[in-house]
Amino acid sequence: EYLAFVRGRSREQFANLQAFINSFNRLGFWVKTLVLGSKTTKMKERQRLLSYFLKVADELKRLHNFNSHLAIVFSLISLDQLPWPGRSVRQRLRALTSCLGDQAAFARDYFRNMGSTEPPLVPHVGEVLKYLTRIHEGAVGGDEVSSLPPDYPVSRAKQLGLMPVINYWKYWVSFNCLDFCIRFKRYSAKAMHYPFALNPELLACLNNFNDALSEPALNDLLDQVRQKYMK
Numbered sequence: 001e002y003l004a005f006v007r008g009r010s011r012e013q014f015a016n017l018q019a020f021i022n023s024f025n026r027l028g029f030w031v032k033t034l035v036l037g038s039k040t041t042k043m044k045e046r047q048r049l050l051s052y053f054l055k056v057a058d059e060l061k062r063l064h065n066f067n068s069h070l071a072i073v074f075s076l077i078s079l080d081q082l083p084w085p086g087r088s089v090r091q092r093l094r095a096l097t098s099c100l101g102d103q104a105a106f107a108r109d110y111f112r113n114m115g116s117t118e119p120p121l122v123p124h125v126g127e128v129l130k131y132l133t134r135i136h137e138g139a140v141g142g143d144e145v146s147s148l149p150p151d152y153p154v155s156r157a158k159q160l161g162l163m164p165v166i167n168y169w170k171y172w173v174s175f176n177c178l179d180f181c182i183r184f185k186r187y188s189a190k191a192m193h194y195p196f197a198l199n200p201e202l203l204a205c206l207n208n209f210n211d212a213l214s215e216p217a218l219n220d221l222l223d224q225v226r227q228k229y230m231k
Contacts, residue, residue, distance in 0.1 A: 002125075002178060006132045020125050024067055028075035029212035035079065036221045037213075043229065047084050050076060054092060063194070064121035066110070073100070079222070083229045107131060114180035119187050120194045123180065131177050135170055 004013035011018060035049045053072050060069040073096055080093045100106055110127050175182075184192065213221065 002128060002132055002181075003174070005129060006136045017125060020067070023209075024071045024124075024126065026209035026212055027068055027071040029215065029218060030206075030209035031072050032075045032078070032218050033211065033213045035076070036218065036225060043083065043085055046082075046225075047086055047089055050079065050084070051086070051089060054089075064117050064119075066113070066124040067122045070124045070126070082222075082226060111177070111180070119184060119192045128177060128181075132174060135174050135177065 001014035001017040005017055031053050035046050035053070053076060057069050057072040057076070060066075060072070077093055077097045077100065080097050084090050084093070107127060107130075110124065111131075114123060
């Protein structure tokens, strides 16, 4: 499904992956909705909610739920420019922004964590998709033809019907990117699941994050809050 996604195949071929991405986005929008929401009018109350979700993000990371951890972190650092009254909150947001700003270093740390973490865990699919897309587009591993030696008879190969040329390096780096998924196949289904009992009351409260505002509505609300405190 990862490969079908980056190769632009039909959505039916990566339906589970798309559901994963949708859940990531909904969670981020839901958190942002609660922090910025119209029911909240004071920055101190917003800060209380933001501090709470920072603790939730830390706990999710401890549980190796990297997808939900980063969904919350990305939603909160987008609020970095608001005038938070607490110095510690401002420092924490800036530290997170700085950490995630260096994408190459972040990707290295992420894949290193994936390689050493035992299940159960929930990977962050976005980081894998970004790296696979770079591989597919030639940013990593090079384009199939441009990466060939200068003396390679490309035109002759085309005449003989030997194209497309297979770039084994591209396939190798793609395999390394997905290796953390492949290695989990040796674990039992039981080992891959968290030992948490379903809580119907909690699930009803979360409502599958359907109460979240849309991205344009959240951007408008963020502008309103920013302008109010700038004045």
